[in-house]
Amino acid sequence: MPFAEKFTAAACAILALRSRLRWKPGSELRHLLKRKSKEHLPPEATVVDYRSLIRRVLVGPENLVYYYPFREQDYYAVAGEPEGAQGARWLVMFRPDGILETVFPPTDVSDYVRQHCFLLLGRMREVMNE
Amino acid sequence: MSDALRLLASYEVDVQFPDVSGFEILEMLDIRSRIAACENDLNDEQRARLEAADDRLLRSAPAFFQSVAAIADLPEMRRRSRTPCSYWWWYLERLAEREPVQT
Numbered sequence: 001m002p003f004a005e006k007f008t009a010a011a012c013a014i015l016a017l018r019s020r021l022r023w024k025p026g027s028e029l030r031h032l033l034k035r036k037s038k039e040h041l042p043p044e045a046t047v048v049d050y051r052s053l054i055r056r057v058l059v060g061p062e063n064l065v066y067y068y069p070f071r072e073q074d075y076y077a078v079a080g081e082p083e084g085a086q087g088a089r090w091l092v093m094f095r096p097d098g099i100l101e102t103v104f105p106p107t108d109v110s111d112y113v114r115q116h117c118f119l120l121l122g123r124m125r126e127v128m129n130e
Numbered sequence: 131m132s133d134a135l136r137l138l139a140s141y142e143v144d145v146q147f148p149d150v151s152g153f154e155i156l157e158m159l160d161i162r163s164r165i166a167a168c169e170n171d172l173n174d175e176q177r178a179r180l181e182a183a184d185d186r187l188l189r190s191a192p193a194f195f196q197s198v199a200a201i202a203d204l205p206e207m208r209r210r211s212r213t214p215c216s217y218w219w220w221y222l223e224r225l226a227e228r229e230p231v232q233t
Contacts, residue, residue, distance in 0.1 A: 027150075030147070030149070030150060031150060034143070034147050034150055034154075037143045037146070037147075038140060038143045038144075068201075070200075070201050070202060070203075073200075073201075075153075091153075093151070093153055101151050101153060101201075102150060102151035102153050102154055104153075104154055104157070106157050107140075107157070107160070107161065107164070111160075112156075112157065112160070115160065115211065116153075116156055116202070116207075117210075
């Protein structure tokens with residue numbers, strides 16, 4: 001798939017996620033448990049809080065959108081600091097079919113995406129043409 | 131809390147979750163590398179905690195490898211980032227194949 005088409009694929013997946021957050025079966029609660037265990041979210045955080053944070057990352061116009069190909073599977077990621085996250089930058093990672101892969105705040109997002117060779121597509125407003 | 135201690139606490143949680151996304155396993159391996167860089171800052175009690183966490187990683191190596199193999203080629207990553215061979219945690223594909231040690 002030519003690189004320009006990655007914009008379209010990313011935009012479609014982001015739109016799908018904005019309308020409905022979907023995880024692999026059983027995975028959402030496991031991820032929430034880990035986020036609380038790592039103190040990324042407070043102990044009282046609920047699935048609703050986690051979803052709200054994810055949605056805030058997925059709408060930030062200045063947030064950065066990345067592409068990560070591995071063999072036959074593409075992944076996309078949005079990096080941003082959602083309001084109320086107290087300075088933490090989160091990564092929302094998903095597949096082109098709009099299924100969430102993971103959502104977490106790496107120790108250093110810039111280091112993480114550089115070290116693991118994520119390709120920058122652009123800012124959210126550019127990718128979404130908003 | 132010192133950086134070393136914060137990283138250790140983070141790593142201790144990570145090793146309890148082998149079945150989350152491989153992208154988080156990469157972050158765990160990064161964290162373990164950062165701990166190695168400041169290991170001298172850990173006291174005896176903290177080193178014991180690190181050993182216990184390492185042991186848990188070793189015991190669950192097949193599951194960790196399965197997660198990470200879905201999203202990354204570890205030998206290629208090691209070549210690209212010139213990972214020191216002393217950073218054994220980046221060799222999950224080999225650790226996953228080893229016979230469990232009876233203690």
